[in-house]
Amino acid sequence: NAGVMQNPRHLVRRRGQEARLRCSPMKGHSHVYWYRQLPEEGLKFMVYLQKENIIDESGMPKERFSAEFPKEGPSILRIQQVVRGDSAAYFCASSPNPGLQETQYFGPGTRLLVL
């Protein structure tokens, strides 16, 4: 059973461009969580999605950031008009069960660098 997959692993964007980060959960998992990690910092929750639904987006900036988890295909975290402060590692995790206290299986992350 393949683990959580994220791509790309590394992404370089210039200020003002768009970044699209993809996450394929483990087989059979229908719950996805996105986190951001700055250097030397812990993970900061961004959003929790189930298929076709956003359950909790309390950690997502109100502007420029959006997330989706369609019925078919990977979950997408989209950052529009990127700024240097968006440079970070973005991790997604998946779970087979609903909720925020279930075991979350993390992917390897996407490292975004904004020039």
Added chain:
Amino acid sequence: GENVEQHPSTLSVQEGDSAVIKCTYSDSASNYFPWYKQELGKGPQLIIDIRSNVGEKKDQRIAVTLNKTAKHFSLHITETQPEDSAVYFCAANRINTPLVFGKGTRLSVIA
């Protein structure tokens, strides 16, 4: 909201010695406390978790203790090995709220 403090930020131990990492939390309603290990270039991996209905949980060389009164919990690794070297994160939450992570402890096990 919840706030999690983690100490120390770095820890070096000799192979075979024990390592202890401590976390404090602020929300007395928090009832779930997982610990994650993150190796270089990889995503975090859950190594052990504890819920507030127990005070201690053990899995081979790893144990976690929880003191609800003092609002702190600790990770204990015994007989450390070089492959235990990694960054360890604690986290806490109450039901239906997102996990809040500590800033991490970089553990180095010296052979």
